[in-house]
Amino acid sequence: MTPTWPRRVVVTGAGLRTTLGNDPARLFDALIAGRSAVQRIDDLADVTELECHLGGRIADFDGREIPRKNRRTMGRVAMLAVTAAQDAVAAATLPEGLLRAPRTGVIMGSTMGSPAAEQEFWQHYVQHRSARGLRATTFFQIMSHTCATNVAMTLGTTGPTWATNAACASSSQAIGLALQLIRWGRIDRAVAGGADELHPATIITFDAMGGASRSHEDDPDQTPRPFDAGRDGIICSEGGAALVLEEREQALARGAPILGEVLGFGSTTDAVNMAAPAPEGMVAAIVAGLEDAGLDADAVDYVNAHATGTPLGDAAEAEALHRLFGDRVPVSSIKGHTGHLLGACGATEALVCLEVMRRGVIPPTRNLVQPDVAPLWLPTQPQERPVLVSVSTNFAFGGVNCALVLGHDGPTVH
Amino acid sequence: MDAQDVPAVIDRILVDEFELDAEDVVPDARLREDLDLDSLDAVDMVVLLEKNLGARVDDKVVARLRTVGHVHAYVGCLVASGPEAAARLADEIAPPPPEAVAPANGTPPPASLARDSG
Numbered sequence: 075m076t077p078t079w080p081r082r083v084v085v086t087g088a089g090l091r092t093t094l095g096n097d098p099a100r101l102f103d104a105l106i107a108g109r110s111a112v113q114r115i116d117d118l119a120d121v122t123e124l125e126c127h128l129g130g131r132i133a134d135f136d137g138r139e140i141p142r143k144n145r146r147t148m149g150r151v152a153m154l155a156v157t158a159a160q161d162a163v164a165a166a167t168l169p170e171g172l173l174r175a176p177r178t179g180v181i182m183g184s185t186m187g188s189p190a191a192e193q194e195f196w197q198h199y200v201q202h203r204s205a206r207g208l209r210a211t212t213f214f215q216i217m218s219h220t221c222a223t224n225v226a227m228t229l230g231t232t233g234p235t236w237a238t239n240a241a242c243a244s245s246s247q248a249i250g251l252a253l254q255l256i257r258w259g260r261i262d263r264a265v266a267g268g269a270d271e272l273h274p275a276t277i278i279t280f281d282a283m284g285g286a287s288r289s290h291e292d293d294p295d296q297t298p299r300p301f302d303a304g305r306d307g308i309i310c311s312e313g314g315a316a317l318v319l320e321e322r323e324q325a326l327a328r329g330a331p332i333l334g335e336v337l338g339f340g341s342t343t344d345a346v347n348m349a350a351p352a353p354e355g356m357v358a359a360i361v362a363g364l365e366d367a368g369l370d371a372d373a374v375d376y377v378n379a380h381a382t383g384t385p386l387g388d389a390a391e392a393e394a395l396h397r398l399f400g401d402r403v404p405v406s407s408i409k410g411h412t413g414h415l416l417g418a419c420g421a422t423e424a425l426v427c428l429e430v431m432r433r434g435v436i437p438p439t440r441n442l443v444q445p446d447v448a449p450l451w452l453p454t455q456p457q458e459r460p461v462l463v464s465v466s467t468n469f470a471f472g473g474v475n476c477a478l479v480l481g482h483d484g485p486t487v488h
Numbered sequence: 489m490d491a492q493d494v495p496a497v498i499d500r501i502l503v504d505e506f507e508l509d510a511e512d513v514v515p516d517a518r519l520r521e522d523l524d525l526d527s528l529d530a531v532d533m534v535v536l537l538e539k540n541l542g543a544r545v546d547d548k549v550v551a552r553l554r555t556v557g558h559v560h561a562y563v564g565c566l567v568a569s570g571p572e573a574a575a576r577l578a579d580e581i582a583p584p585p586p587e588a589v590a591p592a593n594g595t596p597p598p599a600s601l602a603r604d605s606g
Contacts, residue, residue, distance in 0.1 A: 142506065142507045143524070146528070146529075206538075207535055207538065208535065209531065209532045209535050210528045210531035210532055211532065
C-alpha cells in the first residue's frame with residue numbers, strides 16, 4: 075500500500091489507574107456522578123508547619139498483579155504506569171508480535187522517580203553514609219525514567235523507549251511525541267502516557283510554595299475549585315494512564331478498536347517565570363496544536379482545561395481560552411473531582427476527551443459555584459452535545475504549555 | 489539470635505520479601521532453578537539478612553550459595569561461630585566455581601546466584 079503522508083494516528087487502547095476508577099468509562103461515570111477523590115491523608119498528620127493535609131490516594135493498589143521479578147524495580151509510580159500500560163495493550167488487542175516489534179515504542183513520563191524510594195535511599199545515606207545496606211533495586215525505582223523502562227521491560231518491547239519527564243506536562247508530551255514519531259514514520263505504534271504517586275513530599279512542596287489548597291481541611295470534597303472564586307490551590311493526587319497509539323491504516327487493517335484520533339499537538343514555553351503562568355504562551359500552544367491538526371478554533375467543540383484550582387493559573391488559562399473561544403465552547407476541568415494527577419493528568423484527560431466524544435456528554439467542573447475568571451462557558455451540570463473535536467490543555471512548571479487536539483472517529487483533516 | 493532460630497528467619501525472608509510459597513522453601517530447593525532468584529535478589533538477600541540478624545554477611549559468599557539449605561547452614565554458622573568459621577563452611581558446601589569442570593555424570597551442578605550471565 076502506498077503510504078499517505080503525513081500519516082494519521084489513532085488511539086486503539088486505554089489503561090487507567092485513578093482514585094475514581096480503573097478504566098475510562100468508570101472514571102467518566104464518577105465525573106458525571108460528581109464524586110470526589112479528595113481525602114485527608116493520615117501520613118501528613120505529624121508534619122510540622124504544613125497547612126494542607128489533603129490528597130487523592132488510590133485505595134487497595136499495591137501492584138501485586140505485576141510479577142515480582144518485574145515489580146522489584148518499581149516504586150509506586152512505576153507500578154501505576156505499568157498496570158495502566160498493560161491494560162491499554164490488552165484493550166488494544168495488540169498481538170505480541172506487534173507489541174515486541176522494533177517499530178513499537180514506549181513513551182512514558184512522570185514528575186520524578188518514586189519519592190518513597192528516594193526517601194529510603196536518602197534516609198540510609200544521611201544516617202549511615204555507607205554504601206552497605208542498600209537494596210540493588212532501589213536505584214531502578216528512583217531513576218527518572220523508571221516509568222518508561224519498567225513499562226518497556228514488563229511489556230517486552232524492543233523499539234525505542236523515551237522518557238518525557240515534565241511534571242504536569244509529562245503524559246501530554248508523551249502523546250505529542252508519539253504523534254510525531256508515528257505520523258512521520260519513525261515508528262508505527264506506541265504505548266504513551268504517564269504516572270505519579272502520592273507522597274508527602276509532593277504535598278509539602280506545593281504547600282511550601284503556597285500553591286496547595288488550605289481552606290477545606292474539614293470538608294475535603296470542596297477542593298480543589300477550578301475557576302471558582304473560592305479556589306485556593308492544588309490538591310495532589312496520583313494515578314497512571316496509558317494510551318496505545320497506532321498508525322491509522324495499520325490499525326484498521328488488523329481490526330483494532332478505534333477510540334479516537336490524535337489530530338495535533340502544540341507546545342510553547344513561557345520563559346517568564348518558573349511558577350507563574352502567562353496567557354500568551356497558553357494561547358500560542360493551543361494555536362500551534364490546532365495548526366498541527368489543520369483546524370481553526372471554530373472547529374473545536376470542547377476544551378478539557380488544565381485548571382488545577384490555583385488563583386493565578388486558572389485565571390491565566392481562562393483568559394487564554396476566552397481569547398480563542400469566547401463563550402462558544404464548553405470548558406471543564408476534571409481536577410475538581412480527581413485532584414491533580416501530575417504526570418498522569420495529560421493522558422488521563424486525553425482519555426476523558428475521548429470518552430466525551432464517544433458519549434456526547436461533557437462532564438461539569440466540580441466545586442465551581444461562582445466563576446471569577448474571563449467569561450467562558452463553564453458547565454456545572456453534565457451537557458449532552460455532539461463533540462467531534464476536543465482540545466486538552468496541560469501547563470507545567472517552567473512555563474511548559476501543551477495542547478492536544480483529539481478527534482472522534484477521525485474527521486479528515488490532512 | 490540463636491543459631492537454631494536462623495532457618496525460620498531465613499525462610500520468612502524468602503516467603504515474605506521474595507514472595508515465595510512456603511511449601512517451596514525447603515532445604516533442598518535450589519535458589520536459582522527452583523526459586524527463580526537471581527543476582528539482584530542475592531544483593532537484596534544480603535541486605536535483608538543483615539537487617540534481620542544485626543550481623544555482617546559476606547555478600548561474595550551468599551552469591552555462591554546454591555540452595556536454601558546452604559543459606560541455613562552458612563548463616564547459622566555465622567551466628568553460632570562467627571565469620572571465619574562460616575567462611576570455611578561455605579568453602580566446603582559451596583566452593584567457588586571451578587574453571588569449566590564437567591561432572592562425571594554429565595549433569596551440571598546447580599547454578600549459584602553470582603552473575604546472571606553464568
